[in-house]
Amino acid sequence: MAILHNDTFLRALLRQPVDYTPLWIMRQAGRYLPEYNATRARAGDFLSLCKSPDLATEVTLQPLERFPLDAAILFSDILTIPDAMGLGLRFAAGEGPKIDRPLRDEAAVRALRAPDPAASLRYVTDAVSQIRRALDGRMPLIGFSGSPYTLACYMIEGGGSDDYRHIKGMLYARPDLLHRILEVTTQAVIDYLNAQIAAGAQAVMVFDSWGGSLSHAAFHEFSLPYLARIAEGLTPAAEGRIVPRIVFTKGGGLWLESLAGAGYDALGLDWAVDIGEARRRVGHRVALQGNCDPMALFGTPQSIEVEVSRILASYGKGSGHVFNLGHGVSQFTPPEHVGALVDAVHRLSRAYHHDQPAGSPT
Amino acid sequence: MAILHNDTFLRALLRQPVDYTPLWIMRQAGRYLPEYNATRARAGDFLSLCKSPDLATEVTLQPLERFPLDAAILFSDILTIPDAMGLGLRFAAGEGPKIDRPLRDEAAVRALRAPDPAASLRYVTDAVSQIRRALDGRMPLIGFSGSPYTLACYMIEGGGSDDYRHIKGMLYARPDLLHRILEVTTQAVIDYLNAQIAAGAQAVMVFDSWGGSLSHAAFHEFSLPYLARIAEGLTPAAEGRIVPRIVFTKGGGLWLESLAGAGYDALGLDWAVDIGEARRRVGHRVALQGNCDPMALFGTPQSIEVEVSRILASYGKGSGHVFNLGHGVSQFTPPEHVGALVDAVHRLSRAYHHDQPAGSPT
Numbered sequence: 001m002a003i004l005h006n007d008t009f010l011r012a013l014l015r016q017p018v019d020y021t022p023l024w025i026m027r028q029a030g031r032y033l034p035e036y037n038a039t040r041a042r043a044g045d046f047l048s049l050c051k052s053p054d055l056a057t058e059v060t061l062q063p064l065e066r067f068p069l070d071a072a073i074l075f076s077d078i079l080t081i082p083d084a085m086g087l088g089l090r091f092a093a094g095e096g097p098k099i100d101r102p103l104r105d106e107a108a109v110r111a112l113r114a115p116d117p118a119a120s121l122r123y124v125t126d127a128v129s130q131i132r133r134a135l136d137g138r139m140p141l142i143g144f145s146g147s148p149y150t151l152a153c154y155m156i157e158g159g160g161s162d163d164y165r166h167i168k169g170m171l172y173a174r175p176d177l178l179h180r181i182l183e184v185t186t187q188a189v190i191d192y193l194n195a196q197i198a199a200g201a202q203a204v205m206v207f208d209s210w211g212g213s214l215s216h217a218a219f220h221e222f223s224l225p226y227l228a229r230i231a232e233g234l235t236p237a238a239e240g241r242i243v244p245r246i247v248f249t250k251g252g253g254l255w256l257e258s259l260a261g262a263g264y265d266a267l268g269l270d271w272a273v274d275i276g277e278a279r280r281r282v283g284h285r286v287a288l289q290g291n292c293d294p295m296a297l298f299g300t301p302q303s304i305e306v307e308v309s310r311i312l313a314s315y316g317k318g319s320g321h322v323f324n325l326g327h328g329v330s331q332f333t334p335p336e337h338v339g340a341l342v343d344a345v346h347r348l349s350r351a352y353h354h355d356q357p358a359g360s361p362t
Numbered sequence: 363m364a365i366l367h368n369d370t371f372l373r374a375l376l377r378q379p380v381d382y383t384p385l386w387i388m389r390q391a392g393r394y395l396p397e398y399n400a401t402r403a404r405a406g407d408f409l410s411l412c413k414s415p416d417l418a419t420e421v422t423l424q425p426l427e428r429f430p431l432d433a434a435i436l437f438s439d440i441l442t443i444p445d446a447m448g449l450g451l452r453f454a455a456g457e458g459p460k461i462d463r464p465l466r467d468e469a470a471v472r473a474l475r476a477p478d479p480a481a482s483l484r485y486v487t488d489a490v491s492q493i494r495r496a497l498d499g500r501m502p503l504i505g506f507s508g509s510p511y512t513l514a515c516y517m518i519e520g521g522g523s524d525d526y527r528h529i530k531g532m533l534y535a536r537p538d539l540l541h542r543i544l545e546v547t548t549q550a551v552i553d554y555l556n557a558q559i560a561a562g563a564q565a566v567m568v569f570d571s572w573g574g575s576l577s578h579a580a581f582h583e584f585s586l587p588y589l590a591r592i593a594e595g596l597t598p599a600a601e602g603r604i605v606p607r608i609v610f611t612k613g614g615g616l617w618l619e620s621l622a623g624a625g626y627d628a629l630g631l632d633w634a635v636d637i638g639e640a641r642r643r644v645g646h647r648v649a650l651q652g653n654c655d656p657m658a659l660f661g662t663p664q665s666i667e668v669e670v671s672r673i674l675a676s677y678g679k680g681s682g683h684v685f686n687l688g689h690g691v692s693q694f695t696p697p698e699h700v701g702a703l704v705d706a707v708h709r710l711s712r713a714y715h716h717d718q719p720a721g722s723p724t
């Protein structure tokens with residue numbers, strides 16, 4: 001493997017000293033980039049794009065050609081696991097993902113098995129290897145998975161939902177069935193992420209995108225324990241380096257103390273939390289990743305710089321912060337505003353990593 | 363005016379002793395009730411239903427015939443204010459509300475004026491008076507309004523949104539324009555709620571439904587100060603009684619300390635917060651309203667009882683809790699499950715309001 005030239009992102013996740021605050025952007029390879037839309041049009045449907053290691057490599061690299069980002073993230077979808085479980089995944093045009101055989105009865109739940117990634121998710125690990133070769137050590141590559149609760153939402157609802165009434169009906173009426181689904185899915189996520197690490201992923205992130213829809217009590221019973229089991233089951237190091245783990249419960253700002261104890265190196269934050277307050281709450285246990293509102297990119301280059309300054313000042317001096325948005329970048333974002341964000345983070349953050357008063361010019 | 367026979371709800375909001383935990387249910391007059399759907403079909407469109415004091419009275423009373431709820435809430439819509447401002451409100455079938463002339467430029471913002479409720483919102487105050495007469499003192503009537511930030515979301519986006527990129531674009535690029543809209547709308551909300559109080563509303567609630575979409579910093583600049591100005595401008599008492607005020611920022615669980623200082627008697631809670639923890643955080647400053655996940659009603663009568671027990675135990679002994687869902691009841695809810703909830707709250711809560719160990723049978 002090539003020498004890693006920029007390890008700022010990995011160091012920040014482990015709260016080791018850095019020269020500036022590294023950043024990447026959720027959905028940095030996505031529809032706001034015309035070159036992404038061109039590749040996607042060539043691929044036909046979205047699933048074909050995910051399943052082609054060549055095309056996945058191509059789109060993973062696109063944002064890195066435009067912006068000096070500090071990490072690449074595997075281009076894929078969180079629904080690869082339900083797909084490999086044989087639930088029948090489709091992406092209907094303009095409709096979002098649909099699962100043909102959602103889990104709604106006991107027989108379907110009992111039949112559920114964790115897939116062997118070497119057999120049915122080989123296209124993902126092939127993409128990881130190919131992206132690593134293409135990156136050639138420029139920056140680290142992040143692997144990822146959905147969380148068990150988030151995957152279960154799709155597997156039970158059969159697609160996106162605005163109320164989650166099928167999974168929550170099961171949660172309240174038949175918690176035993178939901179726990180069974182979550183157990184199988186937890187094993188699937190562990191195997192999947194370890195396969196990504198074996199193929200070359202240098203950090204991994206678990207997206208608990210829908211954990212924030214749960215009540216306080218239900219989150220602590222149906223999402224958090226499975227997140228903790230994943231952390232415990234992950235390969236701790238590869239290629240002589242720690243493989244840092246990030247967990248992100250969108251809407252989970254109330255539960256940061258619990259999440260900080262789940263075995264991860266870093267917590268993702270959405271923009272509802274003040275990052276300085278989050279830092280005080282989690283202490284020295286974890287690094288933090290976030291937490292700019294993606295809609296701040298609909299302001300002006302000047303207002304983007306003001307917002308970046310505010311977030312950097314709130315976090316304060318020292319390592320342990322990876323700058324990011326608090327959700328995926330919107331498809332309607334002007335790419336030059338992403339450029340303004342990247343520039344502002346790199347330029348303004350140096351003052352927080354040297355031995356001088358926070359906020360002073362470098 | 364008739365003597366008020368059941369003031370449990372008003373007493374709980376003021377943290378005065380009660381015999382049991384009162385409850386009402388957000389959207390208790392709504393699509394889960396066949397009788398509501400029948401009235402709505404007679405009315406034609408949704409706006410005609412809101413604008414007819416006779417029909418608004420009819421649907422307001424429907425859930426009270428089925429369930430022994432402790433409060434009635436005016437049947438209306440939060441978009442009556444943008445409608446009275448002349449922005450052109452329509453409810454297209456199956457599409458949700460649309461505003462024909464959303465506020466997108468400086469000229470439109472400068473032209474915005476707070477409506478005179480006596481002129482353009484008379485149908486609302488007429489409905490309040492008529493509902494009070496029909497209730498005949500059985501239980502108190504709640505009046506309500508959307509919060510300035512929530513109304514501004516609709517007024518700028520032109521309807522519902524899943525990203526709020528127009529209002530947030532304005533927030534970041536032209537905060538002066540957004541503040542101007544919020545100032546005018548704050549005056550409109552004060553005038554509107556005071557007109558409802560004058561017509562007979564015995565408590566008022568401000569729905570900050572979209573405040574939770576803001577960053578921590580933006581919430582404290584663009585929603586909270588306007589909520590506080592409303593509380594200051596409200597008529598404090600009518601008919602010889604205090605008129606309690608409730609504010610509910612959906613998704614605002616991180617900001618309860620700030621909200622508790624905004625001048626309201628009670629805070630609405632969604633289900634992400636543990637209500638016992640919320641009580642510790644706000645101390646004796648405010649009562650709490652909530653906080654059952656509406657999806658808990660998709661369990662069984664037994665699981666509903668378990669969830670009610672959990673919430674009552676978490677709040678603990680003493681007054682200051684109004685039981686409610688953390689969001690409007692879903693249209694798909696079986697009405698008999700609402701009945702099971704009402705029964706469980708009334709039955710199980712008595713143990714928390716007597717001088718005996720919490721949880722013991724009465």
